Amino acid sequence: MDDRELVQYAKEDKEAFGEIYERYLTKIYNYIYYRTGNQQDAEDLTAKVFYRALSHIENYVDKGVPFQAWLYRIAHNLVANFHRDKGRRKIIPLDDYVAHTLKGDAPDKQAETSEQTEHLMEAIHRLPADRQQLILLKFIEQKSNAEIGEIMDRTEGAIKSLYHRTLLSLRDEIELQQLTLKSDQPNNREKQG
């Protein structure tokens, strides 16, 4: 059964909503996990997404956009509210997913890769929310530009252009980060001396 039919059933039948939940739980959880940086917040927000979807599905109108776009928009709004309320955008704990992505590597390689991944994640989290969303949809969900456009309510061309600008600003962020680190090192040595 495709999403369109399933959503029609889900308006009256909770079992059908359960099927939607099974289809999209992992995707939504992943998206939120990488936007918040820890399991606890990812679980709380994922639960909120599905509660909100359940309570609003009766009013859902199919406008030709895939149902998953609707779910991702709920997730995106809840994550945005979460960061706004908590003022956490710039102090996201990175340990959870840095540790997660390094499972199985040799310890010396882990240390090096861990530092690189942490810098990359820090740079990603300094990007505006829409650019972070684009990166996650592309690299975790591996969605096409057309699909990302449907989720973010933009044209495919606009997504292509946004992706280009995102890569450039991410590169600049990383360069800036490296310069700051280098300039901090002599200061630290002076303090220690």
Next chain:
Amino acid sequence: MTSDVQWQNYLNEATDAILTGDDVNGIRSRYGISHKDDTELIGLIEKLNGSFEAVQPTTQFSARLKDELMGVERTGVVWRIRRLPARVQWAAIVAAILGGVLIVIQWFIGAGNRIRSKDHTRIPEEV
């Protein structure tokens, strides 16, 4: 000279190739871009590709949330404890352990007192 639009198209195609594990060289030569010009950006795309790994929600979380959404009523002390936030769960575990330790200590003290009082009340066998 490569225009902005060509760069956009190139980077999108190159990303798709990297995501599927294909070679970028063919795409690079088709767009007439030299290796020197795209090293940083292609390196960044490769880093991004290697940094994100799909995560799975725990089975307990998935099952609990589904039950809650479906309106399945669950009872029992263990389920009630599982619904509590992690910090409260830890506090409950610590309280249970401390309670257990106190009971054991009380039991040993009580047993010691009983043995001592038995010794005092013992009647001498021969006078």
